[in-house]
Amino acid sequence: MIIIGELINATRKSIAQAIEKKDREYIKKIAQRQIANGADYVDLNAGTGKGQETEISDMEWLVDIVNELGDVPVCMDSSDPSVIKSCLGRIKSSDRMINSINGENSRIEKLLPVIKENNTCKVVGLTMDDAGIPNNVEKRVEITSKIASLLEGVGVKREDIFIDALVQPISVDMKNGNIFMESIIAIKTKFPGIKTTCGLSNVSFGLPNRKLLNKYFIALSISAGLDSAITDPNDEGIREAVCLAETLTGKDEYCMDYIKMCRECANKTSV
């Protein structure tokens, strides 16, 4: 399971404040803790809504902090293709992810040339287009086909494409969990080698005890074939669910990761 640590995102108040105050230590700690808890990529989002120039300089500032921690894979997350274009080269690690393209024509037009110049990057592709987020599996597969063929056309490898089939709240439509999981199964079947990811917490929007729903949902989604998630690696419930789902679906040789997790929990309890 490839975990993209979601916490350094300027839509979160504490991060917006840290960016505003240029609090390097705060950002650094958040990055370090995510890495210590198993994040494979650190997502960086500097979008405070103060315009392109500010976002570029804030993103550069974030990238520089993460660069200080060593060869840390970064997922560069911006709604503005210019921010990605300006800041991508600044990342120290050669393992970089672009978050994200989708099926919208204007976005493709602006971002595809940037991806072409950086086609060894991983790319997150969202299954939405100019008509919005489709409420069925077929259309999500269709958008995946469009995104995959565009990305492969500019030299991105199939296995570097991460399709986010967009989890929507089950409080809005009780079928939303199924639509997502069936999309994952269909996408993995029709595009062998492609990866899938998601920002899973949306599933529980509007419901009580969201963390409980989120952890079971990531387990069910892993069983459906989910390869990656943009999530909070510090959340023990998520870590438990990832470990359990991998162990129960034959991805944990001799159940060693599970046994290790049980030991760590036992040590924690006995201290």
Add this chain to the structure above:
Amino acid sequence: MIIIGELINATRKSIAQAIEKKDREYIKKIAQRQIANGADYVDLNAGTGKGQETEISDMEWLVDIVNELGDVPVCMDSSDPSVIKSCLGRIKSSDRMINSINGENSRIEKLLPVIKENNTCKVVGLTMDDAGIPNNVEKRVEITSKIASLLEGVGVKREDIFIDALVQPISVDMKNGNIFMESIIAIKTKFPGIKTTCGLSNVSFGLPNRKLLNKYFIALSISAGLDSAITDPNDEGIREAVCLAETLTGKDEYCMDYIKMCRECANKTSV
């Protein structure tokens, strides 16, 4: 989700002792608590290994206790077809389950005539035969086909057939969870209308913290299409997992069961 409460089973020491001492109140309490916690059927197994006559009289004794509780659906669980034949008619409820037939020729020969005479019963069918438990999906589907055609041949309705695709420990082979879940998917696809069940705790045999594995495994299996489980309805983890899996796979209208569960937990915590 159809829950078959597994606790009244003479292979458990406390039950064997209660049967030995003819402790009606103990058995009654176990039955009542399972029903209160949502068991749809109460499994009764009187096999103490003391021979057919003893098992028949003990099973009659168990049935009589459950009959006192009202119209309680019973799952009659015996390895001896004669016990089932002798005791089935004694159950007060017309909702009865036979546990179990399988693909072994000697068992079919003895049990099929009993099922023919009682073909309004639900029947559990295990995917094993004279060659043992197959270690692949294809052979489990093949045995399902044999069992389903024999049962339908003596008048059992398709929807009354509960196929148990036999969970085996992931500690023995890490693919055992996948083999089970893929069998469920294949069986549900090839025999529309048929139901699936399992005794799930076998998955965690030989590993620490078994309840944690069991609860995630039931959630993943429900997502794969599991209709029923032979399990401990008093286990809060199992109840949580069943509720969460049903809510996340679109079986809980307006998420009402989930919200109710959260409220009950909150009340419990605040008391």
